[in-house]
Every structure is written in C-alpha cells, then in structure tokens.
Amino acid sequence: MTDIRPVRRALISVSDKTGLKALGRALADRGIELVSTGGTAAELRAGGLEVRDVSDLTGFPEMMDGRVKTLHPGVHGGLLALRDKDDHVASMEEHGIAPIDLLIVNLYPFEETVARGADWDDCIENIDIGGPAMLRAAAKNHAFVAVVTDPQDYEPLLGELSAHDGTTLDFRRKLALNTYSRTAAYDTAVSTWMGGALDEAHPRRRSFTGTLADTMRYGENPHQAAAFYTDGTNRAGVATARQLQGKALSYNNVADTDAAFELVSEFDAPACAIIKHANPCGVATGATLLDAYRAAFDCDRTSAFGGIIATNRPLDAETAKAMAEIFTEVVIAPGYKAEAQNVLSAKKNLRLLVTSAMADPGEPDLMVKPVAGGFLVQDKDTGRLDPVDLKVVTERQPSETELSDLLFAWRVAKHVKSNAIVYAKGGATVGIGAGQMSRVDSTRIAARKSEDMAEILGLDAAPTKGSVVASDAFFPFADGLVAAAAAGATAVIQPGGSMRDDDVIEAANTAGLAMVFTGMRHFRH
Template sequence: MTDRIDLRRALISVSDKQGLVDFAKALASRGVELLSTGGTAKALRDAGLDVRDVADVTGFPEMMDGRVKTLHPAVHGGLLALRDNAEHRASMEEHGVAPIDLLVVNLYPFEETVAKGAAYDDCIENIDIGGPAMIRAAAKNHAYVTTVVDVQDYDAVLAELDANGGATTLPFRKRMAQAAYARTAAYDAAVSTWMAQAIGEETPRRRAFAGTLAQSLRYGENPHQAAAFYTDGSARPGVATARQWQGKELSYNNINDTDAAFELVAEFTEGPAVAIIKHANPCGVARAETLEQAYRRAFDCDRTSAFGGIVALNGRLDAPTARAIAEIFTEVVIAPEADDEAREIFAAKKNLRLLTTGGLPDARAGGLTFRQVAGGFLVQTRDNGHVTQADLRVVTKRQPSEAELADLMFAWTVAKHVKSNAIVYARDRATVGIGAGQMSRVDSTRIGRRKSEDMAEALGLAAPLTEGAAVASDAFFPFADGIEALAAAGARAVIQPGGSMRDEEVIAAADRLGLAMVFTGQRHFRH
C-alpha cells in the first residue's frame, strides 16, 4: 500500500448539502478537479465552481428519475482500480477510466423519511443504491481512495491535506474507510428494520442494530470498563435527546439511571409526578397537586437511598421544586422543561446535571429493546402494556374501595419499573415501601416493609405507612406466604397478575386475612 496519495480528483454527490460549498471551494483552491451529479453539481455551479458532470464521464445521462447515474465502470473503475497493478492500469488506459482520489457521499435521507411517518412507497424511493455502492467501493480501495460520508469530517480532510502537502496518508484513509463501512451498515440496518416492521415480520432471520456516537464515556459501570454512548436516531424524548444545562458529563450509570427514571415518570400523564431512582430502581415515586409536593412525598419514601440519586419530573421544573431538590445532593434532574428561576437555583450546584427534553416519551409506544448474551442477543418489543380499572378482576370477598383502587393502579404502574421480584407499597398516590430485585418475592415484601418502618422512625410517625397500604406485585404470588407477609405489614389491598397454580390458596389466604385482591392478567417482569 502507498502511504501518501496526492488528491487530484474528487467525486462529490451529497443529499445533505450543509457545508458543501465551502468544502468544495477549499478543494478547488488546492487544485482538485470536481466531479458531481444532479442537485449537487447545480449547487456547486451556482456557487461559481467549475464542475464536471458524471454523465460526461460515463457517456450516459442520468435516467429513471436519477435511479441510475453512477453505476458505471467509468465511476467504479476510478474508485476500485489498484494503481500499482499493471493490468488495472492497462484497463484504465484502454477504456478511458481516470482515477478518483476522493469520494464525498452522504446518503438519501431514508431514516428521516421513516421518522416523518412517510408512506411505504416514499420510504422505498429514499433507499439509496448508487451511494452505498460507491462508498463500499471507495472504502475497500482505501489504499488509494479517501472516503467521506459525514459532513463533520470535511474539516478533517482539509487539515489532512494541509498537513501533507495536498496528499492523504494511509492511516487517515483507513479511519475514513472504517467510518464509511459503519455508515453503510447503519443505513442497511435502518432499511431492514423498517421493512421488517412494514411487512409485519416480527422475527426476521437476521436482525441488525446501529447507532451514532454521542459521547465517549470516562468508563462503564466500573472504572476498568471502556464505554461509549450511542444514539439510535429516534425522536423519543429522553436522555439521548436531552439538552444538558449544567454539570459535568454524564457517566454510564448516570445515563442508565436517568433513562429508567424518565421512562417511569412518563407513565403519569395526568397531574404532577416525580420519580427518584437509585441504581435503576425507584426509591420513591409520588403524584400530588404540585411537583414540589410530589417530590417531597417521593423523597419521604426512602430518604437515605435518595441521596445521590436521579430525579425525574413529568412537568416543567419550577423554583419551589428546584429548591426542594437542592436540599440534598442529587446527581441528575431530568424534566421536559425548566424555568429560568429553577435553572438559576441549580446553577449554584455545580455537580448537579440538569437535563430538559422538550417532552415526555410515550409510555404506550412500541419499539424494540435488546440485550446481549453470550453468543447472541435477545430482542423483544418494549413493555408498553398497561391496564385500566375496567380490566381488573376482583377475586376476593372484600371489594377494594375507590381510594384503594386508585392506589392499586398507582402501585401497579410503579411496579412495572422495579426490578423483579418487585413489591411496591403505596398510600395516597405515593410509594411508602419498595422491595426490588430479590430472589424471593417474600424477601421483597419484607424489605419494602422494613424500609417503611425505618422511614416512619426517621419521620417520627407512630406507625409505618404500610399500615393500610395498597400493594402491587409485578408477577403472581406462588405461595400464600407472600400474602401473609403483606398482611403482617398492614397492607389492605393487593394487585397482582394472577395465574399461579396456587391462586386458590393465595385467594383463600387473602380472604382469611381480610385483604381485597385484584388480578390484572398481565405481568411486568423487569430483569
């Protein structure tokens, strides 16, 4: 391979014309001949640049609405020829193929077209063919050709030329080739994923995922792990699309926990709600008349765990809520919006990160989630399941009261976002005890009770708030011992999926203990 290749001829064909004219002028000023197609050529000519049409090189006009314009040996020969190969050079001379030293292509806006909800045929028309073919050809031949697929790399190309007397070096071309293949891979992944959804193919034979680097992280879950944050290009409001107003860069764990917090609070679309998350589990969630009240009630569920946690709000962060949050150390606050006074209050907390998203994610929306395992990865649809009071089936002799029903529904919504085995105690639309991630459901029940007892002592209450509480379990109770543990904690009503072989035994225990119990017919395992 040759290290330095003088850049004499460039083919430019771009959909995104941001920065195009300035870049092309910079190339022309360095004596680079410009080839181009269609709208790109017009834009360059309008800017006063001398451009040669690809049609003049191929001897064929653009045809079929532009579907065919660069798929020609005069183009691909110029990209693929091995210039130190005598047979390749002879073929180039025989057929009048001139080498192309730089390919600048960005692809038809397929992802953007899909994101706008375009019709099937419109999406198909925005699948680029010639662009990926040229990119792959040029990247394969990076021994001689520099490939540019991202607008943000224009300055890097110019800096490379300036540093090397108008040439590019092999290490630079290798980096550009890797970026090029990553782009075509992501593009193909977007097309195949969209098409699978469009034709109703839930489990396609091959599945591809792709992302764009948003942030290189200091480390992963632990300091010895390398990590980075990638975005998938979706418009779903959340940590990936948020504006960060202050504070140092988010860490791997910050991003994971912030996402968990915001997805939870987005479940509540009627009235102010706040969720406090620690290590991907809620340590307090509440609804109230104001966000400040909701925060203080969520905080009172587990003040110890809330220290250094993540706070998510479902409404505009205001000054009273900001003052309340600022009373203790908090890692991240995320909300759809924040007013000026709230931002001023947080400005005094240099280690607190404030994120605003412009909206809430739709908790009912579909989509896919995936997780890597040894030798592969698991893919599933997002857990967007929900139930209404009309879906509930009362299975005990005692009917839940209206107040209990409201708390059951609240607790059930929170339990969806608690690691299994999950138990959530709630009173008056606020969590009062949470047991998470235990191997035994009874252990989760006892942990939630113990946390409530500790908070009762800290708050000077006569009894823990689990007395009279409603309780949600993310999955069925396999034995009656879980119900007995809830009753011992003072719970009065239970919501659970049902479906155990011992449902009758569990129902009988609830009747014996005077509990009301409802089945949802739906579970929310979260591993």
C-alpha cells in the same frame, strides 16, 4: 511507496448540501478537478465553480429518473483501480478511465423519509443504490482513495490536505471505517423499516445501529470501556435531552436517568420519581410538583442520597430548593423555570437535563439483551391496565381510595426489578422491595424500609399501615401476602394465575384484605 496520496480529482454527489459550496471552493482552490451529478453539480455551479458532469466519465447520460448514473466502469474503475498494479493502470488507459482520488457522497435521506411517515413507494424510491456502491468501492480501495460520507468530516479533510498536500493512509483508513459504519447503518435502517412495514416481527437476520453520542470515561466499573449511542428515533428522554449544567453523564447516570424518566412518564398528574441503581426508591404524584417530590423523598430518604430525580412537569423554584437540600447526581425534567435553574446552578456537579417533552409509555420499541453467543429481542413492556379488566377475587371489594392507590402502585411495579413489591398510600410509594430471589423477601424488605422511615420521620406507625400493595407477578404461596398484611396493607393487586391462587385468596379473606387480579404480568429483569 509513500502512504501520502495526492488528490487530483474528486467525485462529489450529496443529498445533504450542508457546507457543499465552501467545500467545493476549498477543493477547487487546491487545483482539484470536481466531478459531480445532478443537483450537486447544479449547487456547485451556482457557487461559481467549474464542474465536470459524471456523464463525461461514463459516456452515458443520467437515466431512469437518476437511478442509473454512477453504476458504470467509468466510475467504479476510477475508484477501485490499484494504482501500483501495472495491469490495472493499463486497463484504465485502454478504456479511458480517469482515476478518482477523493469520493464525497452522502446518501438519499431514507431515515428521514421513514421518520416523516412516507408511504411504501416513497420510502422505496429513497433507497440509495449507487451511493452505497461507490462508498463501499472507495472504502475498499482506501490505500489510494479517500472517502467522505458525512459533512462533519469536511473540516478534517481540508486540514489533512493542507497539512500533507494529500491524504495519509491512517486518515484514509479512519474514513473507510466511518464509511462502512455508515453503509451498515443505512442497510440496517432499510431492513428494519421493511420488516416493520411487512409486519415481520422476527426476520431471519436482524441488525441494530446507532450514532456515537459520547465516549465515556468507563462503564459500570472503571475497568470497562463504554460509549453512548443514539438510535435516531428522537424519543423524549436522556438520549435527546439537552444538558444545562454539570459534569459529563456516566454510563450508570445514563441508565438510571432513562429508568427515572420512563417511570415518571407513566403519570398524568404532577409526578416525581427518584431512582437508584435502576430501581425507584420513591415515586409519588401530588397536587403540585413540590408535593410529589416530598412524598417520593419520604419513601426512602436514605436511598435517595446520590440518586436520579425525574419529574413530568417543568421544575419550579420551590421544588428545586427542596431537591438542592441533598446530593443528587442528575435531575431530568421537561422544562425549568428560570428561578429553578438559578437555584440548582449552585450545585456545580449536578447534571441538569431538559427534554422539552415527555415520553409516551405506549410507544412501541425493541428491548435487546445480550447473551453469550447471541442476543434476545422483545417488545418493550407497553402494557397498560384498564380498570374495567380488574377482577375482584376476595369477599371484600376495594374502596375507591384503595383502587386509586392500587392502580398507582401497579404502574410503579412495572418499573421495579423483579421480584417487585410496591406499597403505596395516597398516590405515593411507602415501601419498595426489588430484585430479590424470593417474593416474600421483597415484601419484607419493603416493609422494613417503611419501618425505618417511620423512625426517621418520627411517626407512630410505619407508612405501610393502611397502604395497598402491588406485586409484579403472582404470589406463588400465601406467605408473601400474609407478610404484606402484617405490614399493614389493606388491599392487593397482582396478576393471579398461581396454582395456589385459592390459598392466597383464602389468606386475603382471612386477613380482611381486598384483592384484584390483573391477568397481566410485569416482570423486569
């Protein structure tokens, strides 16, 4: 038996009418009989095409507001019958079931209905039943039936028909895979919405879905395969950004760009974040974007080389000129002045991304982490600190300037890998310690980096002198705080809650530091 199957009859029932008339005309010109339902049939007829109603196949009219029209042996028998089995063929002949060689179905717009904030009843009404049933049936019987569920497959389908006067088994298998991926994603969307609507944080079973955005050359390393999928939420960021220039984004580029944009979205004033390996090597706010960039760059000029830069303002020409002075992998911003884009266009390998909006750091989301045999799921860290919740635990109160820098450093620490230590002064980081097994090591590394920058910048003292320091979790011992004081910090912000809080508070008082407790932790593993 040849694997090329002719197409004599096509059943078409689509919610998305994109390209429908042109497709119908191309199929009809090949002598393929068109069978359709409701609005799809009306659209095809409006294009001057002859269409047979699905009720002719079933012997039943559409009923119950269209809920029942294709759930019938006249349809499913035509999709599921094995053409090479005599008893199947006999059953079709006995019951007057016409074979269906091509199924073209896309589903009720459930995801779009949810996205526009529809109520429960409207969402329920937009759950497709007959569509997924037909798709799954046709995909199962792909040995004989071709099934298309996405308008982007119309052109490949027509190309296949022209090349082979039918469809090949390999092509039908690929369409079947696309179909089962689509129905799985559809069911996932329904279950995810329903779980949220019912406030069921942890349903018995959970699935996730995405749409392929890009197949990458490799993952974190060349021996790892990788791809980038979007989840359809349209959150401003790397997944929805438009790339204006540069090479394709790599796996690491996407991860680091996401980290940079999420961090810079924390701030209302003009801000810039420079990221390397998912950790910030410099973050700052300023009166202008140029001020913010220069202050962020001066935190750690060495690490900034080959980094990712994010801003929360449209990029202007002067800031672009400053950025162009070093090698940068990616720049992402909510917009670009024409002059700025002209400046950066000279950097042919620089990826330039525009988002048109900033992310909302308070927007809820799920974080998924795979482990052997399963995965962990948690809410995104959307914790924001209200200054009124701060508890001063030392003899000295922080000054107004110190308090402003403490709150800035705390927002940055939320985006630094634990154990996280962030020194800040004047609305800019001046030392960052990330990802160490010991908090005191993070404290010392950040201070040492500041000393290195003092030498590079020709300063008499390390920028940590007169700074404040944020710790993403409590100091388990006083040694970390003592190290911060030795580096020149004058005020500390930390969650508190250690068994040795009294020792840490005593060390702060001895050093003349002001210290506030937040009661909130920002671990980031």
